[in-house]
Amino acid sequence: MNAHILACGLAGAAALALLATSQFEPAGASPPAPLPSIGPVPISSLPFSITEPGTYFVTGDLVAPDGEYGIVVAAAGVTIDLGGFTLRGGDDSQIGVLALSAENIVVRNGRLQSWEAAGILVGVNGRIEHLSILACDDAIFGARSTTVEDVHVAFATGRCIELAYGSIVRDSTIQASSGAELGLSLDESCTAENVVVSGSMIGISCGRACRVSSCSVSNCDDVGLVGESFAELLGVRALECGRGLAVTDDCVVRDCMVTGALGHAVEVLGERNRVEGNSVTGCAGGIRVAGKHNLVVRNMVFDSGLDYAVAPLNPTGPVLRDFSTIQSQHPQANFATPFF
Numbered sequence: 036m037n038a039h040i041l042a043c044g045l046a047g048a049a050a051l052a053l054l055a056t057s058q059f060e061p062a063g064a065s066p067p068a069p070l071p072s073i074g075p076v077p078i079s080s081l082p083f084s085i086t087e088p089g090t091y092f093v094t095g096d097l098v099a100p101d102g103e104y105g106i107v108v109a110a111a112g113v114t115i116d117l118g119g120f121t122l123r124g125g126d127d128s129q130i131g132v133l134a135l136s137a138e139n140i141v142v143r144n145g146r147l148q149s150w151e152a153a154g155i156l157v158g159v160n161g162r163i164e165h166l167s168i169l170a171c172d173d174a175i176f177g178a179r180s181t182t183v184e185d186v187h188v189a190f191a192t193g194r195c196i197e198l199a200y201g202s203i204v205r206d207s208t209i210q211a212s213s214g215a216e217l218g219l220s221l222d223e224s225c226t227a228e229n230v231v232v233s234g235s236m237i238g239i240s241c242g243r244a245c246r247v248s249s250c251s252v253s254n255c256d257d258v259g260l261v262g263e264s265f266a267e268l269l270g271v272r273a274l275e276c277g278r279g280l281a282v283t284d285d286c287v288v289r290d291c292m293v294t295g296a297l298g299h300a301v302e303v304l305g306e307r308n309r310v311e312g313n314s315v316t317g318c319a320g321g322i323r324v325a326g327k328h329n330l331v332v333r334n335m336v337f338d339s340g341l342d343y344a345v346a347p348l349n350p351t352g353p354v355l356r357d358f359s360t361i362q363s364q365h366p367q368a369n370f371a372t373p374f375f
Contacts, residue, residue, distance in 0.1 A: 088112035108134035117145020
């Protein structure tokens with residue numbers, strides 16, 4: 036199990052038990068028969084418990100009593116439509132929508148605010164869409180195969196969004212509070228597309244075989260993005276982070292842009308990575324390759340510190356610092372300009 040889930044403070048033992056028992060379906064298992072559903076059912080006060088599948092809708096802005104949960108779901112196949120309204124936690128509030136033990140839960144169309152434990156926890160095959168989640172410690176935890184789309188998280192102080200195996204997040208923004216631990220945490224085989232993260236210590240942490248494309252991270256004090264083995268980082272932008280992008284083994288880092296990093300723009304810490312077509316500008320360090328058997332080609336490092344720090348046993352295109360000879364040089368060449 037990924038170390039990020041072990042560290043998750045959102046759901047404790049309940050989350051670990053759920054993931055351990057639902058990571059894989061038995062071979063040849065028949066799909067469950069659909070459950071009868073009810074609704075639409077109004078939700079006009081908090082706390083509210085859901086024990087039957089169906090459609091539920093919020094009738095107005097609601098505030099939970101001090102120390103209480105918001106909506107607790109104990110049935111699979113539930114859709115909760117906030118209708119543009121806000122669910123607000125009281126003092127010492129718990130979780131806005133707790134559905135960690137239930138599968139196929141949809142939460143959409145509204146706002147959750149000031150839930151001290153967490154905003155939303157959903158189980159396997161959950162869907163969270165068209166929401167704003169404000170001033171929660173941890174905003175979202177999704178179990179296996181969760182989809183998060185068109186979600187705005189702001190002022191989270193812990194782990195903003197954390198997703199388990201095979202989940203997807205797209206078209207979303209995360210504006211963490213200063214000092215927040217982690218903007219977006221992805222377990223194994225997750226996908227992130229068009230996600231913007233700012234303000235956390237670590238912008239995006241992605242597990243084995245994740246794919247992160249067209250995302251941007253900024254003002255992350257430690258590192259913009261960390262990728263574990265077999266991760267793909269495609270078209271990622273990192274702006275003014277402590278370090279830009281860091282990967283371990285068997286990763287692809289392609290067509291990324293790193294600007295203003297206080298450390299190295301790209302760090303390759305392991306083996307068999309491909310670092311290609313990236314652009315680095317105004318960083319304290321350029322591209323650092325510490326492992327071996329990594330391919331480093333067609334990159335550009337401008338106005339940065341040590342431009343290429345590549346250990347032996349790494350196939351690397353020649354580094355050109357005289358652009359007047361560009362037409363006659365190797366097609367896989369890397370480029371650099373002096374640091375001023």
